[in-house]
Amino acid sequence: EGGKEGQESARSRPPPPNASRRTGPRGPTAAEHERAERAESTDFGSAIRALVEAQSTAQIALANTQHTNLIALHTATAQALATKSGDKDSKLTAAKRRILQACAGTSHVDEFEAEPVFREMDAEGGTTDALGRILRKRLRSLPLSPHKTNIHVSPQLVATVKSFNLSANGDKTYVNCTKGITPFAVPWKTAEAINEDLAEDGYFEASTLKTVEAIRKHATSAKVELPTTLHGVVRLLNNYCRLLDVLFGAECAHLAHVMAIRNGLEFHEDDLESRLTTRLIVHLLWRIHQDARQFFLACEGWDDGEMLPHSTLDSTVLRLVNDCSIELSITCPEAQFLGTPAKVPGAKVPTTTKPGRPSGPQPTVNASVPPGCQKVVAAFNKLYPSMTILELCTRGKVRFGNLKVGKDGACVNFGLLGRCPGCNYRHEVCTVSDSRQAAIVKVLEGAMATMKAAAMP
Helix, strand or coil: HHHHHHHHHEEECCCCCCCCCCCCCCCHHHHCCCCCCHHHHHHHHHHHHHHHHHHHHHHHHHHHHHHHHHHHHHHHHHHHHHHHHHHHHHHCHHHHHHHHHHHHHHHHHHHHHCCCHHHHHHCCCCCCCHHHHHHHHCCCCCCCCCHHHCCCCCCCHHHHHHHHHCCHHHHHCCCCCCCCCCCCCCCCHHHHHHHHHHHHHHHHHHCCCCCCCHHHHHHCCCCCCCCCCHHHHHHHHHHHHHHHHHHCCCCHHHHHHHHHHHHHHEEEEEEECCCHHHHHHHHHHHHHHHHHHHEEEECCCCCCCCCCCCCCHHHHHHHHHHCCCCCCCCCCCHHHHHHCCCCCCCCCCCCCCCCCCCCCCCCECCCCHHHHHHHHHHHHHCCCCCCHHHHHHHHCHHHHHHHHCCCCCECHHHHHCCCCCCCCCCCCCCCCCCCHHHHHHHHHHHHHHHHHHHHHH
């Protein structure tokens, strides 16, 4: 009984205070702990985000600053180069003046004056746009000239004149035969062909991505446009003579021979029109091209006190004018021009020969000059007693066809001027209609006026 009472008293006794709780300060609950961790995580993410945003802002500001500085650097560099290039290209330095002096055939520097195209370039600046505009203005066809021209001022031609690389470094290969001052640089083109070339150059310049192969192809793809008829050759030489005259003046030695060749073609028009083959055209133009290379290369290296450079077309002119023949050249890349296997010329050079040549001695004086022309012919012979018809056409800037008298094979010097020291053409008295005589008188008077004006200082 005592044990039972003790157990009951133990059950009924109240528990000691704080027996079921921990003593000391109370720790955070699970929810509070979770909220604290979430708050810490939010603060850390905000800090990282702020740090990234600050770095991004700094990098963007740095990139903008660098871009602005780069643009300013490029602009300043381009302006400096443009200024330097303009000063260099727009001024006729002593070296450039010597080149032009040699090309013009003037031995004394005091007597030399550059042609207007270079004086305008010197005044307006040597930029490509300015030079192109000046060349287009100066190379226009002369309204009253019997020799019509149609010159396309290509970027290559502008670059040649601007750089004074007239001989294309003396390159005599077919690939670069359109570069430099050469007849192949000024082909006669139609308006449609010129527009196509301009569009092609515009497409290339507008292209933003150019491969090395594309640049090489554009630089070397200049097409050699070859005339196939006598009329086409004369028109091409008209363009070339006009270019030489504008750049270097009428006293250029190379120009004088090219004009003689052109006049010789017109002189023998009746014989050559049906006999001038494409092969002969290629060889004739290549001969002129080769002479241009050696002539302008010599001019680029000429110095005061030295002998002036000269043209080597003398024999070509003599064969064409006197014998109506065109020589073949072993250096001509005929296969590349014509796309046919090259033929090695034999011992005898094929020529086109004028039939019916006189075999015996001929008279040298003709007293039966056409009556309507006698007065003007007498005045001409008094002023120019030894000048021939071909020289008259060259210096008086008239067409040979406008002065021709007699039948094919007749000597015009003998028939019209009444004199000829001797040639391979027939010396015979010519019958000329009154209307033709009147036309010849006008042409002769105009040619004499032109020569008189050219001789005046």
